[in-house]
Amino acid sequence: MSEKKQSQKERVERMTNQKKVIIDYLRSVCSHPSAEEVYLYVKGKLPQISKGTVYRILNNLGKKGEIQSIKEDVAHFDGDISSHAHFVCQKCGNVYDVFDVCHECKVLRRKLTRKKGKVGNILNYQMNFYGICKNCSKK
Secondary structure, three states: OOHHHHHHHHHHHHHHHHHHHHHHHHOOOOOEEEHHHHHHHHHHHOOOHHHHHHHHHHHHHHHHHOOOEOOOOOOEEEEEOOOOEEEOOOOOOEEEEEEEHHHHHHHHHHHHHHHHOOOOOOOOOOOOEEOOOOOHOOO
């Protein structure tokens, strides 16, 4: 590999200060912030950062599997990349982690992987449940 190609690859893979602030923020919160919420937080830490940069970093992190992207009307992001599902409230839009169904998800993934001739090779999965959260139900 030529030095020029290698330096381009290293540049793509390096941890920038912007990327670090975003990842650290997502891993420090239990909420599932939208891209706008991530931008507002990061802007407080790095005033010169643009909204486009934050959105681009979030999309790249999602593609690389370094964060989860929960796509709804407004995308939400999760720094916890462990296998788990999400509950999306149809009233307030909040997203909550659901860990207790993961065993069943893993069993289903193994079954489908054994049938990969019919389905394909499953690398990852995302499961979302929809309903009304406890807070909204009380109102």
